[in-house]
Amino acid sequence: MTVDAIPAPGLLPTWNGRRPADVVTTRAADLDGIVTLPIRELTPWLPEPIWAPHPRFGRTDVTEVRRRTRSRVEALDWSKIKAGERVNLLANPHGFALSGLAYVAMLEEIAQHVRAVTGASVRLRIAESMGHIENPDWMRIFDLQRRFGDARECPQIGQGVEIDTRVGPMYLTRQLFNADHVIHTHVSEMREGYLHRMLDRLFKPFGMGYTRLETRSAYHFGYGPRTGQLVARAVFDSDFVQQRYVSTIVLNTSPEGVVDVDADNDLQRIDRRVATDIFRNYAVLIRLMSEVKDVTVVFDGHGNTIYSYAGGIPFDVLYYSNADWLDLDNPALYSVLLPESMRGMLGPWAMGANANIKAYVINYMAGGVPYMYLIKGVPTFVTSPQVMDWLEQDPSACWIRDAAEGTEGLADGLRRATAIANSDNVLVYDGLPGAMHVSESLAEQLRAAAPRVIDDVENVRMPKWLAQRDLPRVSLTSAS
Amino acid sequence: MAKRVTMVAEIVDANCTGCNRCVLSCPTVAISMRRRRSDEPGPGRNIAVVAENECYNAQNCMELCPDDAIVMRSLDEPILVGVLDTEVSPEAIGQLCMQVGMLPDMLVCVCTNTMAGELAEAILDGAHTPEEVALRTGARTGCTEICLDPILRMLAAAGHGDAARNPRNGYQWYGIPGRLMDFVGADGLVDPELVAAYPHLRLQKDVNAMVFKMDEA
Numbered sequence: 001m002t003v004d005a006i007p008a009p010g011l012l013p014t015w016n017g018r019r020p021a022d023v024v025t026t027r028a029a030d031l032d033g034i035v036t037l038p039i040r041e042l043t044p045w046l047p048e049p050i051w052a053p054h055p056r057f058g059r060t061d062v063t064e065v066r067r068r069t070r071s072r073v074e075a076l077d078w079s080k081i082k083a084g085e086r087v088n089l090l091a092n093p094h095g096f097a098l099s100g101l102a103y104v105a106m107l108e109e110i111a112q113h114v115r116a117v118t119g120a121s122v123r124l125r126i127a128e129s130m131g132h133i134e135n136p137d138w139m140r141i142f143d144l145q146r147r148f149g150d151a152r153e154c155p156q157i158g159q160g161v162e163i164d165t166r167v168g169p170m171y172l173t174r175q176l177f178n179a180d181h182v183i184h185t186h187v188s189e190m191r192e193g194y195l196h197r198m199l200d201r202l203f204k205p206f207g208m209g210y211t212r213l214e215t216r217s218a219y220h221f222g223y224g225p226r227t228g229q230l231v232a233r234a235v236f237d238s239d240f241v242q243q244r245y246v247s248t249i250v251l252n253t254s255p256e257g258v259v260d261v262d263a264d265n266d267l268q269r270i271d272r273r274v275a276t277d278i279f280r281n282y283a284v285l286i287r288l289m290s291e292v293k294d295v296t297v298v299f300d301g302h303g304n305t306i307y308s309y310a311g312g313i314p315f316d317v318l319y320y321s322n323a324d325w326l327d328l329d330n331p332a333l334y335s336v337l338l339p340e341s342m343r344g345m346l347g348p349w350a351m352g353a354n355a356n357i358k359a360y361v362i363n364y365m366a367g368g369v370p371y372m373y374l375i376k377g378v379p380t381f382v383t384s385p386q387v388m389d390w391l392e393q394d395p396s397a398c399w400i401r402d403a404a405e406g407t408e409g410l411a412d413g414l415r416r417a418t419a420i421a422n423s424d425n426v427l428v429y430d431g432l433p434g435a436m437h438v439s440e441s442l443a444e445q446l447r448a449a450a451p452r453v454i455d456d457v458e459n460v461r462m463p464k465w466l467a468q469r470d471l472p473r474v475s476l477t478s479a480s
Numbered sequence: 481m482a483k484r485v486t487m488v489a490e491i492v493d494a495n496c497t498g499c500n501r502c503v504l505s506c507p508t509v510a511i512s513m514r515r516r517r518s519d520e521p522g523p524g525r526n527i528a529v530v531a532e533n534e535c536y537n538a539q540n541c542m543e544l545c546p547d548d549a550i551v552m553r554s555l556d557e558p559i560l561v562g563v564l565d566t567e568v569s570p571e572a573i574g575q576l577c578m579q580v581g582m583l584p585d586m587l588v589c590v591c592t593n594t595m596a597g598e599l600a601e602a603i604l605d606g607a608h609t610p611e612e613v614a615l616r617t618g619a620r621t622g623c624t625e626i627c628l629d630p631i632l633r634m635l636a637a638a639g640h641g642d643a644a645r646n647p648r649n650g651y652q653w654y655g656i657p658g659r660l661m662d663f664v665g666a667d668g669l670v671d672p673e674l675v676a677a678y679p680h681l682r683l684q685k686d687v688n689a690m691v692f693k694m695d696e697a
Contacts (some may be wrong), residue, residue, distance in 0.1 A: 016542070055622050081662060099533070130623050133543050157505050157540045157624060160654050166677060168658020199680065218630035221588075222659030224686025230660065233678060331689040331697035336590060339583035342692065349694050370590040370623050393554070395538050396591040397621040398484040 005029065006036045006056055007302060008430040010436065011364060012136040019406035023386045024364040026410045027427040027436040037443045038435045041395065042450045043284050044189040045476050051102040052257030053125075057434035062105035065258060069109035069249065072263035076247050081181050083119030087246070088179040089148075092209050093124045095187045095200045096138040097302065098309070099251050102258045103187065104142050110183060110249055111148060119135050122183075123379075124151035125176050126208040131304055131368030134394070155311035160212040165234035171212040171237070177244060182246040187275050189255075190282045191307065194320040194351060195219075197328065198469065201278065202228045202248060202271040206241065207232025224335055225351070236267065245333045254281040255312025258260070258395045272471065279466065280474045283326065285313050290321040291449040294423035295442065296414065298357045304369035306443055311436035315429050319374065323351035324461065328468040336373045358421030361413040362387065362404065367394025372403060379403040379420045381413035481593040482562040483618030487552040488535040489542065493550035500528030502541035504650045507614045507624050510534035511541060523547075536561055536614065536621035562618025564598060566605040577602040579637040580630065581661065581690075588630045591622020599627075599634055610635065610644040610653050632656045636664060660687060676696045 008029040011021040016022075028034055040057075051065050062162040081087055089111055091139040095103035098456035111122040124144060132155060134312070138144065157171040161174040170271050176182070186202050207229060208216055215235070219228045235241060248267050249349045252274055254258040264270035295479055297315070299308050326431030332351035343350070353374075360380040364387055382388045382404045391400045407413035418424055425445070428437035438446070466473060489502075489511070502511045513526040520527065528541075528549070542550045553573040570584075577584045577596045586596025595615050610631055615621045619627050633656060635643060645653065660683065663671040668691075670683045689697035 066614060101579050130625060133539060155543055157651060158501075158505075158544060159651050162654055165658065166674070167660070168662060170657050188647045212654065213625045213628045214632070214654055216625050218657035218659055219628065220626060221629050222657065222661070224561070224690050226680075227660060227681050227683055227686040230678060230681055230683070231657075232659075233681075236680060331685060333689060338586075340585040341583060346692060349689075349697075368623070370626060373587065373590050373594060389554075392484075393537070394550070395624075396484065398537070398591070398622070399593065401481075412597070433543055435509060 004036070006054065006432060006435055011301065012141060014366065015137045018124055018131045018134070020364050023384060027430065028298045028410060028414070029365060029430060029432070031411060031414065033424070033439055034059055034426065034428065035381065035440050035443050036435045037311070037438050037446065039285065040287060040353050040434070041392065042446060044412060046256060046257045046281055048253045049254065049257035049259055049446065051099070052127060053100055053433050057256040065102045065105045065261060066109050067178040069106045072111065073110055073113045073249065074263050074264055078114060078117050078246065078263050080116065080246050081118040082118045085118070085120045085180040086376065087114060087120045087122045087181045087183060088125045088176060088182050089122050089185065090176055090205070090210065091124060091185055092140060092205060093128060093132070093135060094191065095185065095251065096142060097136070098189055099187055099253065099258055101142070105148065106145060106249065106251055107185065107260060107281050110185070114183070116241050123179070124148040126151070127176055127205065128153050128155040129209060131307065131322045133364055134366040134368045136302055148373040148399070156212055159274045163235070163238050165238040167230060167234045170235050170238070171211055171214045171239065172210055176210050177195065177240070179244065182244045184248070187251045187253055189253045189279055189312065190278065190286065190317065191314045191315060192284065194316060194325045197226050197325055198275060198278065198465070199226065200233055201275060202250065202267060202269060203232040203236050205355065206236040211235065220337070223241050224327060225331055229284045234387070246286060252277055252314070255285060274467065276471055276474050279462060279471070282313070283462060283465070284454050284476065286326065287457050287461065288318050288446060288449060289313070289318045289445065291453060292321070292427060293356050293425065294319060294358050294421050295356055295425040295427050296361060296421050296423070296424060297357055298361045298363060298414065298428040299365040300363040300428055302366050303429070303431065304366050305374055308365065308368060309411040309431050309433070310427060310429045312433045318357070318427070319354050320352050323446050325351060325463070326465045358423065359417035361389065361410070361417050363410050363413070365391070367391060367397055370396045372397055372399055375403055379417065381407045381417055383407050383410045385412045481598070481618070482560055483536055483592045483621060485535070485537045485555065485559045485561055485674070487537045487554050488532050489530045490550060490551050490553040491530060492549045493520060493527050494522050495547045496522060496524060496527045497547050498524035498528070499546065501544040501546070502528050503647060505544045506532050507518065507538050507611065507620050507652055508536050509611045509646055510536070531541065534615065536618060536622055540624060546617060549555070559630040562592065564601055564617065566601055568601045568604045572604055574596045576604060576634060576638055578661040580633045582630065588623065588626040589617070589619035590619040591626070594619040596630065602633055603638045605641070606641040608635070609646060611646055628653060629657060649667060663691070675683045
């Protein structure tokens with residue numbers, strides 16, 4: 001299949017006032033040899049989106065998202081909320097980044113319904129994360145103050161509240177929970193799968209996004225490779241959260257966009273329902289990333305390294321693809337946290353530092369997220385002095401100038417990177433949903449590998465993954 | 481490792497209301513408040529003041545400021561901070577690391593590339609609060625998040641778990657969260673009640689992985 005080239009998504013003004021579109025004039029997608037590879041070509045069973053951020057992949061109006069949200073929330077039990085009470089509608093920046101107006105529409109419909117049926121006041125509270133100050137300014141881009149009245153961003157560095165949980169004290173972001181009730185929202189895409197391992201996936205914000213620095217740090221350092229989600233479960237199950245929690249509403253996504261809206265008062269029930277869809281819509285693509293060999297990775301959009309997306313798939317999937325982290329028998333350890341002296345012994349169990357990533361080119365990338373460990377030892381090129389300055393000013397990347405080399409623009413950077421990689425394989429993370437910008441060579445390799453990966457996933461791996469989680473069987477080839 | 485500081489916080493006096501949030505969030509406690517003078521027009525009685533040599537470009541202050549009263553100013557020349565030069569013995573460093581289940585060459589602050597051993601060295605050399613550890617090593621002045629739990633645990637293991645928050649109502653850190661190893665007995669087994677509460681999580685196998693018994697993980 002050949003498709004018309006789709007340009008990279010535009011670069012937006014950032015929260016801290018940068019205008020990357022004025023600096024980054026050449027995008028990787030515009031270079032000769034970079035082609036647009038539709039995800040549907042690799043995984044043709046994907047359900048049709050009810051909303052897509054690009055018209056090539058589906059309708060871009062939010063009418064159906066609004067209709068389904070209304071239908072779902074009307075079926076929920078809101079009796080816990082009394083007139084005059086305060087309700088925090090919890091949101092996250094990834095929802096705005098990945099599902100844009102669809103996420104906004106879902107949040108608006110929830111707020112309107114809850115106000116109408118309960119008489120409570122509903123405030124939008126956005127759980128911020130690392131990288132906030134260099135992210136697009138969602139409050140202004142989507143005019144959230146006007147839409148919601150009371151809307152606030154709540155950073156994880158702000159005031160906290162200590163709560164008791166089954167595993168000891170945990171610390172949450174106070175602003176998110178200073179209400180009589182909270183409504184949890186999410187987007188089901190597959191970021192940080194290597195952390196949550198598709199266990200209690202929709203619970204994860206209770207262990208990370210809604211928590212303060214201490215709790216997030218403990219998630220990484222205080223738990224094993226398959227049990228970080230114990231933090232999420234313990235926080236969610238705590239009296240503090242249970243007294244406030246009312247319901248969960250989720251944008252169910254595929255790599256192309258939004259495929260459904262789901263809602264439930266029971267978080268465990270909706271988590272299991274959505275999990276089977278996630279396996280159907282993402283699992284083959286996750287494994288397909290392990291087929292990418294000798295590749296130059298180009299960062300050319302918002303997001304930072306592991307939170308950058310290509311065709312709706314985050315970069316962390318490629319970075320950690322040397323381990324099958326969906327297999328719960330696999331105790332793979334994060335390579336970044338392995339002591340240097342133990343690496344030789346523990347190498348076979350290391351997850352990350354994918355040796356098939358031969359070089360990085362940074363055309364534009366937001367900061368605020370640690371990534372120096374990720375480029376360590378891998379030739380890295382930055383395509384303009386301004387972007388190099390921005391990267392170096394990032395609190396999390398003060399050593400970037402020692403680790404990366406400036407180039408005479410993007411084409412020069414890509415030429416030098418592919419020469420070192422000794423391969424034409426290029427994969428661009430520019431945030432385009434539904435299709436990847438890749439070199440022709442990599443497109444061919446992915447097309448060739450897809451049937452074998454599909455067979456392996458459907459007949460060998462997936463039955464095991466699902467059985468490990470007591471989930472119903474998923475067929476990739478029959479209708480969902 | 482250390483940190484290369486390329487920017488420092490600068491207060492926009494005319495916008496500063498003296499709300500104090502920058503003071504409460506700075507990981508190196510580089511910001512304090514002073515009285516606004518009568519010849520300084522502005523919205524509040526107090527104005528924030530940055531101790532430039534203690535500003536390590538964490539930018540928490542700018543993120544929390546509700547009044548656009550903090551900008552980050554580029555330095556003409558970067559400043560290197562957090563370089564350790566002590567006489568603490570490797571044995572003492574190793575012992576303190578082991579007390580919190582780490583090896584000295586384990587990366588902890590992924591932003592500044594600071595190892596567990598460097599944190600232990602700073603603590604054993606007199607850094608007795610998270611803020612002093614940050615000033616001595618540069619750690620926790622990047623994302624200010626990933627490394628916080630190990631730093632708090634290491635301070636507690638060294639006998640400084642009672643360090644007072646600075647300022648007293650600061651947001652820099654609150655306390656040490658619970659962790660899985662708190663539920664492991666001397667026999668290496670996880671509390672059966674916890675296992676029963678979350679049977680779908682492989683708690684025992686993950687404990688084995690955390691102590692590198694990979695064949696039993």
